[in-house]
Amino acid sequence: MIELKKVICVLLILVMFFVVAGCVQPDDTGEDEQGIIEEQNELASQREFTASQVNSAVELIEEEGEQAFPQFREKNSQWFHDDFYIFVWRNDGIRMVYPPNVSREGQDTSNLEDFNGKPTGQLFIDIAQSEEGEGWIDYYWPKPDETEPSNKYTFIKAASFDNQTYLVGSGFYVNDYIYTNTLEDVDYTRYGNTSVGYLIHPAKVDRDLDVDFSFTHVIIDAGQSIEPHIMKNPEVYYVLEGEGVLYIEDVPFELSKGKLVHIPANSKQYTENTGDVDLEIFVIDQPAWAKENEQILE
Structure with a gap:
């Protein structure tokens, strides 16, 4: 299994290949571009909302001091709803x-x-005590009522009342807005001597990604093969590890890392x-892989 950074680089290279080669072509460029803008705006809107709420909380604290704190604990309020909440520390780290x-x-x-x-903890304090007195930080933290960590992006800002200084913060979970995946999290299906796992497939995620391609990790056992077949759509193979031969219309193409x-x-x-280790390949299908687009040959 290759390192995550290398996987990300390969993903970018292959997607760029499709764009340049014209394999991924939207039916309506204007609508597609608008969709991208809307997705970016959703993330940007959440970032702006979070910063705005923290700024408002700072203003409230600087007006009322600790008398404002009960408002932040009130459920289903502007300060605490769903997985959004405002937290406050003293600058010495006391929550x-x-x-x-x-x-x-x-x-x-x-x-x-x-x-x-x-x-x-120390980074929160450092941000509040910096010359700017505010800033963003990313880290991994469980969502409320969950144990597994998620990538969180948090805004921290300093506040003061009388002689007491505080840091005020709030954040959001970036995976709620941007789809990510890793090979470690992929579910693989075994087909004979081959394992197949989808890094991305629009029919296999719980959100609308507005894409029509699939990106698949295929592992062929040492000394084994994938049976002859025809895909109605074009494909791109990129070899991660191992060696072998890909036959296209019976013409051999050597495969290597x-x-x-x-x-x-x-x-x-x-x-x-043809090697003595697994042959690992990234496969891009456009449109996304579908059984009806594949014909197995005898």
Whole structure:
């Protein structure tokens, strides 16, 4: 299995290949571009909303001091609803307001770390004490009532009342707005001597991605092969590991790490793993892979 950074680079290269080659072509360019803008605006709107709420909370604290704190704990209010909430610390790291679990208020959180060991507590304090007095930070933190961490993006801003200084913050979970995946999280299906897992397939995610292609990780066992078949749509193979031979209309194309091959639509194809280790391939289908587009040959 290759490193995540390498996977991301390969993903970008292959998607760019499709765009340049014209394999991914929207029916209406104007509508597609508008869809992209709307998706970007949804993320941007949440970022602006979060910063605006923190700014408003800071203004309230600087007017009322700790008398404002009960408002932040009130459920289904502008300050605390769904998985959104405002939290407040003193600048020494003592947690003053934590709506998801008020029993944790009063704790020293200056040494708080995220799931990956990032010193978020000290970083929060550093942001509030910086010259700007505000800033964004990303880290991994569970959503309310969940145990598995998610990528969170949080805005921190300093506040003061009388002689007491605070840091005020709120964040959102970026995966609610942007789809991400890793090979470690892919579910694989076994077909004979081959394992198939979708990094992205519009029919296999719980949101509308506004895409019509699939990106698949295919693993062929050492010394084995994929049976001859025809795809009605074009495909692109990119070899991650191993070696083998891809036959297109019975013409052999050697496969080795880093090799990219475009397979025209309606071409007879089959692949052999000629090595003694797994042959790992990224496969892009446009439109997204569908059983009705595949014909198995005898």
